[in-house]
Amino acid sequence: MKIRTRFAPSPTGYMHVGNLRTALYAYLLAKHEGGDFILRIEDTDQERYVDGAVDLIYKTLAETGLVHDEGPDIGGDYGPYIQSERRDIYKKYAEELVEKGAAYYCFCDKERLDRVREQQEKAKLPSKYDGHCRNLSKEEIEEKLAAGVPYVIRQKIPRSGSTTFEDMVFGKITAPNDTLDDNVLLKSDGLPTYNFANVVDDHLMNITHIIRGSEYLSSTPKYNLLYEAFGWEIPKYVHCSPVMKEAGKKLSKREGDASYEDFRVKGYLKDAILNYIALLGWSPGDDREIMSLDEMVQAFNVAGISKSPAIFDIDKLNWINGEYIRRLSLDEFTEIAMPFYKEAVKRDVDYSLLSSCLHNRTEKFADIPEQLDFIDELPDYSPELYTHKKMKTTPENSLEALEKILPILEGIDNWEHDTIHDAMIDLATSLELKNGRILWPLRVALSGKAFTPGGGIEIACILGKAESLDRIRRGIEKLS
RNA sequence: GGCCCCAUCGUCUAGCGGCCUAGGACGUAGCCCUCUCACGGCUAAAACGGGAGUUCGAUUCUCCCUGGGGUCACCA
Numbered sequence: 001m002k003i004r005t006r007f008a009p010s011p012t013g014y015m016h017v018g019n020l021r022t023a024l025y026a027y028l029l030a031k032h033e034g035g036d037f038i039l040r041i042e043d044t045d046q047e048r049y050v051d052g053a054v055d056l057i058y059k060t061l062a063e064t065g066l067v068h069d070e071g072p073d074i075g076g077d078y079g080p081y082i083q084s085e086r087r088d089i090y091k092k093y094a095e096e097l098v099e100k101g102a103a104y105y106c107f108c109d110k111e112r113l114d115r116v117r118e119q120q121e122k123a124k125l126p127s128k129y130d131g132h133c134r135n136l137s138k139e140e141i142e143e144k145l146a147a148g149v150p151y152v153i154r155q156k157i158p159r160s161g162s163t164t165f166e167d168m169v170f171g172k173i174t175a176p177n178d179t180l181d182d183n184v185l186l187k188s189d190g191l192p193t194y195n196f197a198n199v200v201d202d203h204l205m206n207i208t209h210i211i212r213g214s215e216y217l218s219s220t221p222k223y224n225l226l227y228e229a230f231g232w233e234i235p236k237y238v239h240c241s242p243v244m245k246e247a248g249k250k251l252s253k254r255e256g257d258a259s260y261e262d263f264r265v266k267g268y269l270k271d272a273i274l275n276y277i278a279l280l281g282w283s284p285g286d287d288r289e290i291m292s293l294d295e296m297v298q299a300f301n302v303a304g305i306s307k308s309p310a311i312f313d314i315d316k317l318n319w320i321n322g323e324y325i326r327r328l329s330l331d332e333f334t335e336i337a338m339p340f341y342k343e344a345v346k347r348d349v350d351y352s353l354l355s356s357c358l359h360n361r362t363e364k365f366a367d368i369p370e371q372l373d374f375i376d377e378l379p380d381y382s383p384e385l386y387t388h389k390k391m392k393t394t395p396e397n398s399l400e401a402l403e404k405i406l407p408i409l410e411g412i413d414n415w416e417h418d419t420i421h422d423a424m425i426d427l428a429t430s431l432e433l434k435n436g437r438i439l440w441p442l443r444v445a446l447s448g449k450a451f452t453p454g455g456g457i458e459i460a461c462i463l464g465k466a467e468s469l470d471r472i473r474r475g476i477e478k479l480s
Numbered sequence: 481g482g483c484c485c486c487a488u489c490g491u492c493u494a495g496c497g498g499c500c501u502a503g504g505a506c507g508u509a510g511c512c513c514u515c516u517c518a519c520g521g522c523u524a525a526a527a528c529g530g531g532a533g534u535u536c537g538a539u540u541c542u543c544c545c546u547g548g549g550g551u552c553a554c555c556a
Contacts, residue, residue, distance in 0.1 A: 008556090009556095010555080010556055012556090042556065044555090044556080045554095045555055045556070047555085048555070048556085106554095110554080113553090113554085117553090124481060124482090125481090125482080126481080126482045126483075126552055127552065127553090128552075150554095152554055154554095170484095170485065170486085173484065173485075174484085175483065175484060176483075178483095179482065179483045179484085179552085180483090180552095181552070181553095183553085183554095184553080184554045186554090187554040188554060189554075191554090193553085193554065193555080193556080194555070194556040195556090197556095198556085213550090214485075214486095214549080214550060215549095215550055215551070215556090216550095216551090216556090217484065217485065217550065217551080218483070218484050218485085218550065218551045218552080219551075219552090220484095221484090239485095241485090241486075241549075241550085242549070242550080244549085246491095248548080248549095276492095279492065279493080279505090280492065281492085281493095282493095283492085283493055283494070285494075286494085286504090287494080287503085287504045287505075289492095289504085289505060289506090306486095306492090306493075307485075307486055307487090308485095308486050308487060308548080308549075309486080309548080309549055309550090310491090310492065310493095311491060311492080312491095312492095313490095313491045313492060313506070313507085315491080315506055315507050316491070316492065316505080316506045316507080317506095318506090319505085319506055319507085320506085322519095326519075357518095358518095359519095360518060360519040360520090361517070361518045361519075362518090363518095371517095388515095388516080390516095391515075391516085424515085428515095434515090435514090435515055436514090436515050436516090437515090438515080439515030439516090440515055440516070441515095442515075443515060443516060444516085447516090449516085449517095450516070450517085451516055451517040451518090452516065452517065453516095453517070453518075454516090454517085454518095455514090455515045455516070455517090456515060456516090457515080
């Protein structure tokens with residue numbers, strides 16, 4: 001039988017990385033087995049509806065290459081794929097469940113429920129529905145229904161015994177039934193809760209493997225009870241532990257470290273993000289780390305998913321992003337870096353020159369402007385910058401060096417890397433000095449910074465002849 | 481608090497009773513390369529949470545403790 005997995009996000013307006021990872025695993029599992037990956041939108045909570053959120057989901061999936069085989073935007077044999085459009089389906093199945101004795105009508109209003117909960121909390125009991133409407137007579141129900149009293153349909157959990165299910169990563173899990181709550185299946189607005197909708201939809205859509213976060217682990221027994229009541233085949237479960245910021249902390253939307261979009265605007269490559277989150281909680285079993293989507297599809301195995309929560313390590317993401325950046329061609333790099341160049345440099349420069357300096361020195365594109373902050377304007381720097389122990393330079397001998405450098409550069413018409421390079425090396429050789437004695441002062445005079453992407457020669461090329469000479473003269477002035 | 485689950489370097493992990501003197505990667509430190517920084521190369525420090533068992537032998541199996549995570553909504 002063909003495997004079918006699904007990604008079933010709520011349209012919340014942003015793509016949490018933990019969520020994206022779940023989508024990735026669902027995609028990988030399906031594709032590894034040659035199966036289908038389905039997208040379903042879980043929008044049964046109208047209060048949480050966010051405009052444009054669904055488009056963001058499409059965009060993210062398309063951008064990362066997690067292409068779905070069925071979904072609201074492309075259709076399929078099991079639609080509709082948006083839960084709010086499946087309203088009538090749920091009602092029918094909820095009523096079927098009532099007939100089967102696995103669910104019941106409940107007419108309790110919010111006030112009563114709050115009161116019950118309050119009392120339970122006071123008594124330090126776990127808060128559960130007290131079963132007030134569990135055994136209403138047929139007459140009572142008919143009467144209230146006819147009178148138009150708002151109602152919900154609740155699951156009727158057995159009061160004794162226990163329920164066991166098998167998870168592909170966690171193994172056998174058993175929960176005592178009396179710790180399970182009679183949750184609402186169908187809300188008073190006629191829409192289902194997640195608890196119900198996911199079971200009905202997964203069955204109707206023929207989903208064979210359910211990949212989701214471990215927050216559903218403790219409610220899965222209830223879902224199994226539902227499958228059993230319907231007489232439906234129970235799917236395979238794959239629960240994934242959460243992604244944490246650090247021990248005891250969650251990734252936060254506010255701090256900009258929780259969503260895929262957050263990382264994209266900071267200049268992380270989509271493939272790098274995908275690669276990193278794949279490894280956050282999954283291992284291919286060997287030492288491979290840099291893997292393309294296709295390679296991950298090949299290597300994917302549920303057995304490699306880890307059970308404990310994983311802490312999001314920005315350092316490792318940075319490294320992986322750097323690896324991907326280094327594998328970019330110079331042209332590709334320039335294309336992605338262009339918006340950052342435009343932001344950082346107003347002066348007319350050869351962007352390919354910038355790229356050749358930056359491509360090995362960039363971990364994420366957002367770092368670029370800071371690296372280039374000396375291009376437009378020479379920063380005000382201290383003469384002490386000319387002192388470098390290893391280069392054996394001081395402000396004094398740097399002045400001498402700059403005074404020697406200036407006329408030589410003035411005489412260069414062919415302002416290119418090799419020409420400048422040869423002239424500077426020749427100068428050092430003829431003076432019987434180490435290259436650094438010439439090049440360190442040059443770089444400082446041109447940049448005014450202790451660290452720069454590239455050396456003095458590269459910077460001279462980028463700045464051009466006129467600006468370079470000007471900065472060297474200013475250096476001489478500063479040191480005189 | 482009840483219930484469920486988890487536990488290897490700081491972090492992500494390999495390990496599925498002897499191949500473990502516990503492997504890899506990030507990060508950290510040092511060295512090399514070198515006009516700074518970075519890239520690249522090399523080296524180093526760094527872990528089986530604690531206690532009982534089972535076994536000829538436990539990182540690997542069982543139990544307890546501790547620590548961590550999840551869940552207890554007409555949210556998903």
